[in-house]
Amino acid sequence: MTDTQKPRRRDAQTPSVDRRAFVKFGVAGGVASLVAACGWDGGGAIRPLLLDWSRVNDWVGEKVLFSPTHLARTYSPGERSAMLPSYFISGTTPMLDDPDRWRLRVQGMVEQALDLSLDDLMRLPRVSYTVKHHCVEGWSAIASWHGVPVSAIVERCRPLRTARYIRFESFDAGYSNGWDLASAMHPQTILAYGMNDNPLPPAHGAPLRLYSPTKLGYKLTKYLVSMTFTDTRPGGYWEDQGYPWFGGI
Amino acid sequence: MTDEQGPRPFVRRHHWMVRITHWVTVVVLAGMITSGLQIYEGYARFGNRGGPYLPNPLDGTAFPHWSRLGGWLAGALNWHFALMWPLVTAGLLYLGYLVKSGEWRALLFQPRDVRGALAMAAYYLRLRKEHPPQGKHNPLQKLAYSSIYALGALAVLTGLAIYKPTQLGWLTALFGGFQAARYWHFWTVWIFVAFTITHVVLVFVVDPASLRAMITGWYRGRFPSHD
Numbered sequence: 001m002t003d004t005q006k007p008r009r010r011d012a013q014t015p016s017v018d019r020r021a022f023v024k025f026g027v028a029g030g031v032a033s034l035v036a037a038c039g040w041d042g043g044g045a046i047r048p049l050l051l052d053w054s055r056v057n058d059w060v061g062e063k064v065l066f067s068p069t070h071l072a073r074t075y076s077p078g079e080r081s082a083m084l085p086s087y088f089i090s091g092t093t094p095m096l097d098d099p100d101r102w103r104l105r106v107q108g109m110v111e112q113a114l115d116l117s118l119d120d121l122m123r124l125p126r127v128s129y130t131v132k133h134h135c136v137e138g139w140s141a142i143a144s145w146h147g148v149p150v151s152a153i154v155e156r157c158r159p160l161r162t163a164r165y166i167r168f169e170s171f172d173a174g175y176s177n178g179w180d181l182a183s184a185m186h187p188q189t190i191l192a193y194g195m196n197d198n199p200l201p202p203a204h205g206a207p208l209r210l211y212s213p214t215k216l217g218y219k220l221t222k223y224l225v226s227m228t229f230t231d232t233r234p235g236g237y238w239e240d241q242g243y244p245w246f247g248g249i
Numbered sequence: 250m251t252d253e254q255g256p257r258p259f260v261r262r263h264h265w266m267v268r269i270t271h272w273v274t275v276v277v278l279a280g281m282i283t284s285g286l287q288i289y290e291g292y293a294r295f296g297n298r299g300g301p302y303l304p305n306p307l308d309g310t311a312f313p314h315w316s317r318l319g320g321w322l323a324g325a326l327n328w329h330f331a332l333m334w335p336l337v338t339a340g341l342l343y344l345g346y347l348v349k350s351g352e353w354r355a356l357l358f359q360p361r362d363v364r365g366a367l368a369m370a371a372y373y374l375r376l377r378k379e380h381p382p383q384g385k386h387n388p389l390q391k392l393a394y395s396s397i398y399a400l401g402a403l404a405v406l407t408g409l410a411i412y413k414p415t416q417l418g419w420l421t422a423l424f425g426g427f428q429a430a431r432y433w434h435f436w437t438v439w440i441f442v443a444f445t446i447t448h449v450v451l452v453f454v455v456d457p458a459s460l461r462a463m464i465t466g467w468y469r470g471r472f473p474s475h476d
Contacts, residue, residue: 054327135292
C-alpha cells in the first residue's frame with residue numbers, strides 16, 4: 001500500500017481555499033471560452049509560438065516518422081475516384097503561351113545545371129502508380145500518375161554535398177514549395193507528366209507537376225518551371241501563410 | 250454542499266498528479282475540439298471524392314463561429330498539432346501515475362464489476378431503493394472512467410492515422426482507411442462532449458464535494474475516499 005492510498009486527515013476549517021480555487025478555475029474556463037469565441041489564431045502573442053511549434057512537428061515528421069523506403073499503398077486503376085478537384089492560385093487555369101518552348105530548369109547548388117524539355121523527361125526512367133491523394137482540407141481521391149522520379153533528376157544534376165533542400169517553382173502566380181531532400185528522393189516522388197493514362201491536364205498542372213503520396217496536396221507543385229537546390233530552407237505559397245512546412249503524411 | 254451527517258474531516262482523495270492532468274486535459278481537450286471543428290469545416294463529409302460517403306448527420310455542417318478555434322484551416326491545424334502534445338503527455342502521465350500508485354484498481358472496470366454495475370443501474374432506474382455500497386468509485390463510474398480513457402486513446406490513435414496515413418499506413422488501415430479514420434476521430438468528439446456533460450451534471454447532482462476534491466485534493470462528502 002502506498003502513501004497516497006492511506007487516508008490522511010486534515011481538519012475542516014474554512015472553505016476559503018475552495019472558493020479561491022473555484023475562482024481560478026472559473027477564470028481559466030473563461031479564458032478558454034474567449035479563446036474559442038474569437039476564432040482565434042493565437043494573436044500576436046501565441047501565433048508565433050504555434051508556428052515555432054509547427055517546426056518541431058516538421059522535425060518529428062521528417063526525422064522520426066518519415067521513412068525513405070516505405071512505399072505508400074497503391075491501388076488498381078479500377079479503383080480511381082470519379083473526380084479529383086483541381087486548385088490553382090491564378091484566376092483562370094494557368095496555361096503556357098507556347099508549350100513547345102517550355103523547359104524545366106534544374107539549377108542552384110548542383111554540379112550540372114539542366115534544361116529539360118518534356119521529351120527529355122519522357123526519355124528518363126518512367127514510374128507509374130495509382131495512389132490516394134490526401135488534401136489538407138480532409139478530402140481524398142485515388143488517381144494514377146505517370147512521370148520521372150525526382151531521384152533520376154538528382155542523379156543527373158549531382159547536387160553539391162551542402163544542398164539540403166529543393167525549391168520547386170511554378171508559373172502559377174508565383175506558387176512554389178520547399179522540400180527536404182529525403183522526401184524528394186523517395187522512390188514515389190515524381191515529376192508527373194501524365195495522369196490517369198493521359199497527358200497531365202491543364203487543370204492539374206500541365207505540362208509538369210510534382211507528385212508524391214508522401215505529402216499533402218499543397219506540397220505538390222503544379223505548372224513546374226524550375227527546381228533549385230539550396231542549403232537554406234525555402235518557404236512556399238501556403239507554408240509562408242502558416243501551413244505546416246513539412247506537409248508529410 | 251452540506252452533508253446530512255454533519256461535518257466530517259477532510260480526507261485526501263486526489264493526488265496532485267491526478268488533479269493537474271485532469272484540468273490540463275479539460276483545457277487542452279477544449280482546444281482540440283474547437284480547433285477540430287474548424288478543421289472539419291475544410292471538408293465536412295467522410296468518403297473519397299466522388300462518394301459514397303459515410304452516414305453523417307453533421308454532413309456539411311458549419312459549426313458556429315464561437316465554437317471554432319484557429320480562425321482558418323492553417324491556424325486550426327497549428328493549434329491542433331501543438332495541443333496534441335500536452336494531451337498525450339497528460340494521458341501518459343496519468344496512466345503512469347495510476348500504474349505506479351496502484352490507483353488503477355479503483356478505476357479499471359473488470360468482469361467482477363458487472364454485478365455491481367447492474368445493482369447501480371437498478372438504483373438509478375429506481376428499481377432499488379438503497380444506494381449500493383461502494384468504494385471510491387461505484388462500478389458504473391469505473392465503467393465510465395475506464396471507457397473515457399479508452400476513448401482518449403482511440404482519439405489519439407485515429408488522429409495519428411489521419412496525421413500520417415502513409416507512414417503509419419498500417420494504423421490507418423486498422424481503422425478502415427483514411428476517411429474511416431477521420432470518421433471515428435470525429436465521433437470521439439461527440440462521445441467526449443456527451444461524457445463531459447453527464448460528468449459535470451452528476452458531479453453537481455450526486456457529489457458536489459468531489460469538485461472541491463478535484464481542485465484541492467481534499468474531500469468531505471458522502472462517499473468513501475478510498476477502496
